[in-house]
Amino acid sequence: MEGKGAWESLNSKAKEVAEIIYSVGKSTPIRIITHIDADGLCAGGLIAKALRKLKIPFHLSSVKFLSKELISEITSEEYGLFIFLDLGAGYLKEIREALNSEKRVLVLDHHPPVKGSYSGFYLLNPFNEGIDGSHEISGAGIAYLVYRHLIGRDDESLIMAITGALGDQQASEAGFTGINSLLVGLAEKLGVLEVKKDLRLFGGPDYPLVPALQRTYDLNLLGLFQEAKEAVNLLERLKIPLKVGDRAIRLSDLTIEQKRDLFNEIVKQIASRGESGLSALTNLYGEVYLAISEPIGSPTRELSGFSTLLNACGRMGRPDLGIALAMGFRGTVLESALQTLSNYRRVLAEALSKIMEGERTRKEKGVLFLLGGEEIRDTLIGTLTSILSRSKFSKDFFMVIGLAKSGSLVKVSARLTEAGVRVGINLDSLMRRSCVRVGGIGGGHRHAAGGYIPEGEEERFIETILECLGEPKVLE
Ligand SMILES: [Mn+2]
Incomplete structure (x- = not known):
């Protein structure tokens, strides 16, 4: 589906969602769960701003990822309506299983939905309307479509939809496509955006x-x-x-x-x-x-x-x-955010310089392991692994694999180096099988993948990686 038709079908679904939120919100507080990345925060800020304007009470949390446990924990809370933003499409089965008749659930997500039939809740997803959610609209874009119906008009919050799409790297060198480019056009027409x-x-x-x-x-x-x-x-x-x-x-x-x-x-x-x-x-x-x-x-x-x-x-x-920035708050909120940005950079730079001196690394048969333990945040391990895979420091290796403690699990993040890309290693396949063999879960793309393994399985995981490297389908 192209252009206007796609917009109309998604927009009319968004209107239905807004009507549900409005009618349920009059009688019960709303629970919002959003993703912790820039797009998820934009999506959360947009819905939170609309609910605040409508004086509908809500409770919002942002999470790193969903899990079966988290879904049943959240949906057991005393709310009449649960809204999942920028995540959920991969967990439709788990969400359905956690539902009971008094609770309503809205899943507003641009990720590809898992196959299978689902009922008992409302899914607003671009893929169901023939729109490519990986490039043509972000989680924040979907949230904005709902936002405009909640407040009854378009306004300057539209910039958050574009910020979210930029955060998810949906703009190519040629700019945006699909609904994203329609949103950019709308923002220009409203006089809130210049490109x-x-x-x-x-x-x-x-x-x-x-x-x-x-x-x-x-x-x-x-x-x-x-x-x-x-x-x-x-x-x-x-x-x-x-x-x-x-x-x-x-x-x-x-x-x-x-x-x-x-x-x-x-x-x-x-x-x-x-x-x-x-x-x-x-x-x-x-x-x-x-x-x-x-x-x-x-x-x-x-x-x-x-x-x-x-x-x-x-x-x-x-x-x-x-979330507060995405809702439109500035002043001290903005000051603290800027301080957080410089802390973020300092922490990354310090971690990198230690790693370059050989701390927290282990070198095994073509793989550079980065052992973050509890010292490196699980939210930073992916960025560090990715920087290292592109640096001279990893030029003698095929890949960089980072591990960091994440709650009761260990987060794994893997990136191929240039050499690894050249020999044709498939990280999706490597992560999938090595994580599963130690009781975890993993996967991703050919050049970048990740997963989670149980705590205490780090050594066995490292051995398993080295074993799997010799197996078919890992090398293609
Ligand atoms: Mn997103």
Whole structure:
């Protein structure tokens, strides 16, 4: 289904969902469960904002993932309506089993739904309308469709739908497609969004340039501009003044020549980092999404940076800040979120430098293991594994596999290195079988996968990985 037809079918379903929320919410408080990533926080913030406006009481939690246990725990609470946001489509069977007749459940998720018939609850899912939920609409996009019917009009909260889609990396180099591009068009028409091609720095063209360089995610991952003085030195070398009048200089203050010099210099610095800088290079210039409803100079004005900020809040155990930002709160909430973002970066940088010195690593037959234990947060292990797999540090290995304690389980996160991609290892298959053999669950994609194993099984898991590497279907 294409364009308008897809919009209409999804939108009319969203209206039905809004009507359920409104009618049930008049008599009973609502329980919301959302995902902890940037998209999930945007989705949660949107529904929370609408309920707050309607004076419908609710309780919201954000979770790292769903499980059978968590679903039955949550649905046993005393609420009349449960709403799952940005997750749930993979757990329809478990949700149905946990239901009883007095409780109503809404699953608003853009992930592919598991096959099978389900009844007794409402599923709003793009795949059921012929829309590709992996690229054409995010969890926040779905939540926005419900939001607009709850409050009865479109408003500036539409930027959260676009922020969520950016957080889920649904924009390709050519921009958005499907419902996402319709939402962008609607936001432009409403006068809350501007899209233009520019250098993609944190905060956008109207944000102070020095912190913009420091906070741009890809540059930071490469170790560039970690300190303000490195950014200041660069500007001084290019003879770009630090101030305009008595305020800090912004990207939008630069002349075309200055901007070109800055671009060239950043490209040079990225290139000096070798192959690990490739994705930073492709991300450096392109579509920039600006929320013109946000004040000039605010870190929430450029939406890709906004999603970075939300992501950091979720990963550092402060999803409450992310939800509040997505609901529209600023002031001290925004200050704390920015502080959380710098903590996030500091923690990542410290962990990386320890790992580079050989701490917490184990090298076995082509596999670099990162043993996070309790020291590395389970929400950071994936990011660290991914950075390491792209760095020179792992060039003699086929893959990096990180482990970190996660509640009563151990989270596993695996990424292929260039060498691993070249020899054709299938991580989905490797993770699936090795996690299962030690009593856990795993899977994912060819180049990036993960899973969970029981605590205490780490040694056996490492041995199992090495065994599985010799088996068919792992090497293709
Ligand atoms: Mn999502």
